[in-house]
Amino acid sequence: MASVYDPGQVEGKWYDYWKQGNFFVPSGDLSQPHFSIVMPPPNVTGQLHLGHALDNTIQDILTRWRRMQGYNTLWLPGTDHAGIATQARVEESLAAEGISKYDLGREGFLERVWEWKRLYGDRITQQLSLLGSSCDWSRERFTMDEGCSRAVREVFVRLYEKGLIYRGDYIINWCPRCLTAISDIEVEHADSDGHLWHIKYPLQDSDQFVIVATTRPETMLGDTGVAVHPEDERYRPLVGQQVVLPLVGRIIPIFADPYVDREFGTGAVKVTPAHDPNDFEMGLRHDLELVNVMSPDAHMNENAGPYAGLDRYEARRQVVKDLEAGGYLLQVEDHQHALGHCQRCDTIVEPMVSLQWFVKMKPLAQPAIEKVVNGEIQFIPERFTRVYTNWMENIRDWCISRQLWWGHRIPVWYCQECGEIICSRQDPVACPSCASSQLVQDEDVLDTWFSSALWPFSTLGWPDDSDDMRHFYPTSVLVTGRDIIFFWVARMIFSGIEHTGQVPFRQVNIHGLILDALGRKMSKSLGNGVDPLEVIEKYGADTLRFSMITGVTPGNDIRFQWDKVENTRNFANKIWNAARFVLMNLEDYSPVEVGRDELSLADRWIYGRLQLKIAEITSLLADYELGEAARRIYDFIWDEFCDWYIELAKPRLFSPSQPRDRVVVQTVLHAVLMEIVKLLHPFMPFITEEIYQNLPGHGPTIMLEAWPQADPDRIDTDAIEQMQLLMAAIRAIRNIRADFNLSHGTAIKVIVAAPESGVADLFRANGGYVQDLARVGELAIVDRLEEAPRQAVSALLPFAEFYVPLEGIIDIHKEVGRLEKELRNIDQEIAKTEAKLNNPGFLAKAPPEVVEKERARAEEAGQRREGLLQRVQILTAE
RNA sequence: GGGUCGUUAACUCAGAGGUAGAGUGCUUCCUUGACGCGGAAGAAGCCACAAGUUCGAAUCUUGUACGACCCA
Structure with missing residues (x-):
């Protein structure tokens, strides 16, 4: 064995061995409780980043630990088709060739995406293997594979039949670059410097006027009302009157609505139901007309009259100019306001009214809140419960249609003859109403998260009553970052309850984000990302895993520090060398019975300390305190085992006058190292397997070893106390040596x-x-x-x-x-x-x-x- | 505006009602037969601030300041 541990020589070898041995597959022992996790599916064309590395390390630790404890353990991997993200990337690559998706047509384009998927689809899963992930690859799934697609279909039809899916003209967030609707949570808000324009709206048949304030003057072209607060004395006399919309000449009403903030601007607001979500709501309440003044690419349309064809910002300039010229513009203030950006491409989102599909959320949200409040689903750390319930309690209907090509096509057909709408599990061939075969399927696809929401059961065989559903559902725990509580966790919860009648998982373990050394989010634009593959390449997967986990508080963000990686690498090397020492001294060892009375004080001490550690570590793992558990192992190995026990063992190992001593120490070293390696295995799977395979008495793999159990009988408190005295004495004398420079x-x-x-x-x-x-x-x-x-x-x-x-x-x-x-x-x-x-x-x-x-x-x-x-x-x- | 988290040694972070911890860095010393990716010793903190609860608070409560994030 080399004196410096080289992960490169070890990791690949054992991963292949594990895979070939089918050690990642569930034991199938139904007499044991099950433990199951479905992996949050990474984007199929994505690349492993540190967030994945952390997320999957946590899952692997839990999985390996429970597997060793004897649970019938399944960790199910898979990937997500990631509709908008993947489509965007394929479009980019096409653009490089100078073609657009329209050149290829829908079919042709989808072929290209599938090709792309085949090309990159394995990359991320291979990268997960490099991490040591012990997931069952024989059950690997993809959100657009046959089974998942069937589940999507089933769910859509069920919800449709229940009246929980509807199609309607509603205000949605529109990305003018992606040319699709996006859901509320796909919009990211960022403050930006803008202006507040005060505009005079003259009253009809009067020389009076109201002043409205707006941050988006170009939308006035679509105004169909002016709103004031019902208790606002200033405007009370005006309610019910009409104003003449400047530049346009439309006559629109002044009405009262409690939504209006009296403090904002002048207390009177222009209402554009077609281009603002709040105005849209007010429009519904007061039956206002919808005037859409923009086209999908955010240019003004024919309803904008002379402004038609202008880009939205050019239109803004022009409108302001014209208002000024007409004497309508009274004041311009600087004003900071939040603007919505497309999560995908960062383009400023345009609220627009359009015909989309929605899921009615209120009936689904209610039971999903209850199951969390009553503890059937437990968030860890607990504080995330409130993040979840707050969002669920204020949830709005979910816009699920996307104007994309890559994704699950909406299973709805329109009869061209009689207008019948058909929603069906099977592709229909004839209209059930008029028997016409002139059926056209809805052009849109579903939001990616619609299929992700079904992941915990679609991957287990649902809607069939499969063995996997019966054995592994509900899953035990979901491990994910807090950034997708809304996107994903919440939607899995209501979907699971609605469609399977059961919660999808018992616990949700939320972890933090990995930040750069300065505490900033890692992002492409900052270029501050660290590639986990680089860390694995240089230091090994064990080191990457352990350094991300150790000394970390659950739920808190983690700064990535190369220093810490190095320290962990040193730790790996320390274990390696401790094992090397033990193995070197075990060459002449053959297992013998060692009586308890033969054990020295140090032997009894290390055995006792080991039992205490086993108990601590096991209970910390059960509480998801992985950081603290890892730290305890670290301390035990480095401090107690290496710095004390091995040092104490040396003289007895090399004393020719007492040959029996050597045998006893060998026995203890062997036994303790064996337990250490098992305790460490979930955290550092590779190095522990390598050491294990070199230890006398090893089995086929450390993965099949039983998790250590603390034996209270071996906790010799006297020995522990006595060793403390001896250690204190040794330290004191060493101290004197140092103080007086005694060589x-x-x-x-x-x-x-x-x-x-x-x-x-x-x-x-x-x-x-x-x-x-x-x-x-x-x-x-x-x-x-x-x-x-x-x-x-x-x-x-x-x-x-x-x-x-x-x-x-x-x-x-x-x-x-x-x-x-x-x-x-x-x-x-x-x-x-x-x-x-x-x-x-x-x-x-x-x-x-x-x-x-x-x-x-x-x-x-x-x-x-x-x-x-x-x-x-x-x-x-x- | 509402919410969450953080503020502990020079740095990065654990901890947690009863004598302040680790790693890195720093200062000495050590080529001892696993490891210099090592060993020994040491210096270094009014645990952000204020009030409260308590026999006792770095730890619990409330508030303040600063920072980060989430939602509107």
Whole structure:
């Protein structure tokens, strides 16, 4: 084994081995509980980014852990067709060849997209493999495969038949570049600097006027009303009157509506129902006419009269100019307002009225809220529950039609003869009403999220009553970022409840975003993204996984730091070398029975500590506290196992006079390393498999090993406490060595004065530990010193005093300084404990054990102070 | 405007009602037979501010400031 761990030599090999061994496939053991996760499907043409890496690492940790615990475990992978995103990319590539999708026609274009999908479809899944994802590739799905498409069809028809899907003219968000409707949540709002124009609208047959304020003057061409607040005294007399729309000449009413904000602008607003969502609502309430003045590419249309053909911003300039010329423009203020942008292409979205398909949300939202409120679905961390319920409670109908070609075509046909509308599971051949075969399918496709919403059950075989549905549904947990709670999580919840009668998952584990080192979102435009493949290439997947997980609070964002990656790489190397050491010393090892009475103090200590760690780590995992769990393993391996246990084991390993010692230590090293490697496996699957496969007594794969279970019988609290004393002693002596620059070669003598017989016995029995680890030549143990040596440095610990005679080396002055500093610390501690013990409230109300602890501490501090004072006296006495 | 999160050592972050933690960095020292991607020791924090609850608050409550994000 090489002394530096090389992940490149290891990772690919084991992944192939696991796949070939079918170790990712569920055990199928129905006597065990199931554990299932459906993977949030990445965009089929996408590339792995750090967000995916984090998301899938979490899922893989949970999956590997539960699998080891014996659950019938399924992690189902797949990809999403990502309608608008994929179509845009294919269009771009066509544009590079100088052709548009219209040149190819719908069929031809779709062929190109499928080609594209075949070309790039494997890339992201291959990248997921590089991460070590233990998902069942035999069940891999795609949102547009046959089964998912059938589920989409079924759901659409059911909702349609229930009256929950309708088609209508409503205001939607229109992207003038993508030339499609997009849903509310696909619009991103950003503040931008604009103006507020104050415009005079003259009253009909009067020389009076109202002043309206607007940020989008060009939309006035479509105004069909002016609104004021019903309780606004200023305008009360005007309500019911008519104004003459400037430039256009249309006569439109002034009406009162509580939506109007009296503080905004002049308190009177122009109402354009065809180009503003709020105006649209008011239009419905007051039966206003809809005047659409824009074409799909955001140019003015024929309803804009002389402005027809102008781009929306040119039209704005022209309208303003004309208003000014006509004396209608009274004032222009600077004004900041939020503008909606297309999530996909960042174009400013235009609210427009158009004929689209919608899902009626209120009836679906209600049960979806209940299941979360009553705890059938649990968000982790819990605070995301409110994010979800707030959104669900204020939900609006979901616009599901998209004017795209790539996606699930809406299963609705229009009879050209009689106008019948047919919504059907099977493609109809004749009109059921007039038997005509002149049927034309709706041109639109469904929002990508319509199919994603069905993912937890469409992938398991729904609508059939499949084995997988029965065995793995509802799924156990959904792991995803908080950025798609609305897009996806919410929609899966109401869809699952509506169509399967059950929640789609029991728990939702929300994690944060990965940010760059400066705390900014990683984005293409900033160019601050880090490619996970680069990290894997340089440091290995185990390192990437562990560095993203460890020391992270669930739900919080994570800054990506190369420093941390390096530190984790060092950790991997540390484990590697610890294993190398163990394996090197196991070459002559054959398993033997080792009696409990043969175990040394250090053996009993490490066994006990291991049990405690197993219990902690298991319970942290159950609570989704992966960061803390990882940190505990890290500490245990590096600190307790490597820095202490292995060091303590060395002398016994190499002592020719005690051959049995070597066997015992070998046994313990082997057993503890085996458990460590299992505990670490979900986090770092590759290196742990590699080590495991080198350990004597290994099975076919570590993946099939049982997760360690804490054995309370092995927790020897005495051994743990005793080791603590020895370790404290070793540290104190090392400290002295460092302070006095005593080189390694310098053998020192240490006198231990231990008044308690138990402590003295401990040092008599295990003085070897101190001698070896603190490099002590002679260790003398006494109850008490008649006369403490003057030419000696001391460490006065609560349980014993340690003297290192340094005739000729010690600088008395320096030593006194050292002791005085310690005295100051002790004095502070005493002041603190005294303050508590002198507080009657504390004595009366604090739990007795806390008071007792405080008393003990005070007493101990008092004794140490006494000792320190004496020591100073001895040293300063001339 | 509403909401969520954050503010802890120089930096990046854990923690959490009862003596402030890690990693990196910094200062010494160490070619000890796993690892210098290592080991030992050390310096370094009024846990943002204010009020409250409590015997006791960095931790709970409320408010303030600053920062990030989400929704309108």
